[in-house]
Amino acid sequence: MRRLSVALVHHPVVGRDGAVMTTTVTNLDVHDIARSARTFGVSDYFVVHPIEAQRALVARIVAHWTGDGRGLSRIPDREPALSRVRVVATLADACTAAGDAEMWTTAARPRARSISFDDARAHLRDDGRPVLLVLGTGWGLADDVMERADAHLPPILGVDTYNHLSVRAAAAILLDRLVGDRCAR
């Protein structure tokens, strides 16, 4: 199994109008994706933010649940999840720290050069480079991130064309599709 990491990008992402922007940190993004990451054996969960004060906020959330913060004694189950969070300034930093990883992206719209989930599952089991699954906040990753990606996963579709999943829900489904236990089905 290749090493699998996840990155949640707050910049560069696009806003409602399609312009490149920076989003603020959402507390439950830190918790939910860390818990999903731990459940599915993700080695590192990178929270990517260019603003120092926002990185400090994430570090403080993590310390509350892992270090000598009061959260650790209140809900000890959060420690194995939150301890996988790494706070970095840029996506390039995340790629390097993930072991010079390939970048796999996903988006609500279909892209050229996309690989199926079945192929992606198989690739994760070959001897290739580590993989960084890159998720965008806001209205999704900026085009230049998409263009630098090594592979695109297909959009998660339900019953029709509505696919406005939260990034927390999308991360959970992606990890289940990529590494979830299919025998339990």
Add this chain to the structure above:
Amino acid sequence: MRRLSVALVHHPVVGRDGAVMTTTVTNLDVHDIARSARTFGVSDYFVVHPIEAQRALVARIVAHWTGDGRGLSRIPDREPALSRVRVVATLADACTAAGDAEMWTTAARPRARSISFDDARAHLRDDGRPVLLVLGTGWGLADDVMERADAHLPPILGVDTYNHLSVRAAAAILLDRLVGDRCAR
């Protein structure tokens, strides 16, 4: 396809110590599960709370994004999701409103009488009664809810025994496993 609804239960659920309790509403539970419900064709998303002021809070959140609230013009994509939210006082009310539905539950621990996800997918495509997928907040559904259930889905397992997913992540994965588009894989 049978009619499929989801219920998020705030009472009766258990707390950290195993005692039956009532949890408070989390804003992102309303949003995330509504967005996942809309994506996967769920007809109704019941938020179950015995306290009137908490039900009023959920109704106010929904109105902000669907009625004449400011949310509708800011993020119109939320309307098709949040408009599926129904606010009810008891799980029995949800069952009735879901069309005298069967109750299917899920839990982090394995249960007797559980059906596989493959069987559950097949059942949803037969001509049986409507199905209400019942999710617990806090540390999960109280035992008497589990005992009244018509079927139990297996726990969502990742790579080992850690399965402390958020209810938002669990709902997303369950709906994907039950009705997601498997061809896209």
